[in-house]
Amino acid sequence: MSIGEDIIFEYLHMEIVNVVAGREGIHNKDLIVSKLEKMGHRVGQGMIDRFTKDSPRFKDELDIMKFICKDFWTAVFKKQVDNLRTNHQGVYVLLDKKFRLLTHLSSEKEYVEIAPKFIAFSCGLIRGALSNFGLISIVTADVNSLPECRFQVQIHR
């Protein structure tokens, strides 16, 4: 049985998406996404400060990415990333076949239309986490079939 706080978090996330979308207006998609992304960014920063407090120093970028895909992902999204691929030049592709914040969406909906606002917070969360490690990145995601989500992280060097 899931933890009570997790249920609240999921409802809160859903409600945040609705409120931001409601305030900014349906036609202002970019602004909605950027607001949600910004909130996620701040949460990601804070999580990393808390989460790495007792960890030994990280060795390099790959060490950090592995940590994000395993420990961090498990803590925040309740499972590990299913697949991590990299071109060894700063691009990482993270595949989550059952992404936590998409599991509540029904697949009959026009999910390609609405998916961006449900993953914006998470993209920000990952970007915020990496930025706190000193890695500047662009994080994008695409959803082809629910609840699978593919994140692409591009790290600036």
Add this chain to the structure above:
Amino acid sequence: MSRQSGRSNDPRKVSGELLTLTYGALVAQLVKDSESDDEVNKQLDKMGYNIGIRLIEDFLARSSIGKCKDLRETAEIISKNGFKMFLNITPIVANWNQSGDEFSLIIDNNPLTEFAELPDEHKSLSYCNILCGVVRGALEMVQLEVETKIVQDQLKGDNVTELKVKYIRKIEEAAPAGDD
């Protein structure tokens, strides 16, 4: 070298921190986007209401609690079951009025406010106002109309946070969901 060694292994703690930080990011964003603290308070209450009317289903499904016989029993269940299940705290039920239709939930260690320090210019912000909405929304789904209000707030220097619940009436027919 394993990272496991140094990390906090308590998943409930991590889940709580994610919730606390997310809620904080929301409040900070609303404060930036709003004209007044009062507008933020109202928005938080409304969000809480929307969460409360859905959360009650999860609560009833997970707790297998039946009908409450009176308000006193309801109050105890909100604290010992509801708050315990979702925030891992058990507020003290206190401050009943004489007619027995008003009580308070006294919260000493509110996880939502754990890291927050109110800026001086936002002294009328009711930071954890979402709780008012959640309680109100959840009770409405079990046919109890109540008014809820934060009357003491640890973020403003009070010793505890106090959420006052006032019974208004019994709702005869199931109210339609949604506040908008």
Add this chain to the structure above:
Amino acid sequence: MAVCVAVISKENSPLFIKTNSNENELNFHFTVHTSLDVVEEKISPGAGANKNNDTRELYLGLLYPTEDYRVYGYVTNTKIKFVIVVESSNTTLRDNEIRSMFRKLHSAYVDMVCNPFYEPGQTINSKSFDTIVKSMMIQEM
């Protein structure tokens, strides 16, 4: 205990400096600033021979001693630097106590940074953080 406690940002700008006396304040600013070079050296990937680097500890130990002071350093995984200065005459302070002071400072920093109204990278003016630092600077009897 400590005569100066400093928190330095990722970009090496001071976020917080507290000293036990106003007279020496400028001096301490200088000391802290100088110590950052030693910190950078200790955590740079090239410094393979360095013992602290091998164990990847956040605590960097003694950065350097001056005539009157000993300067200790600590770097979080998020590249925030903590510097604690103690008087050389204070011989009762052991390495373990310095370590635990840094751990306490780190915990306080993490809680402070999670305040939603604080923007990371800004000067720290949290009252509770200040109180904790003050408690680390109270003179021993």
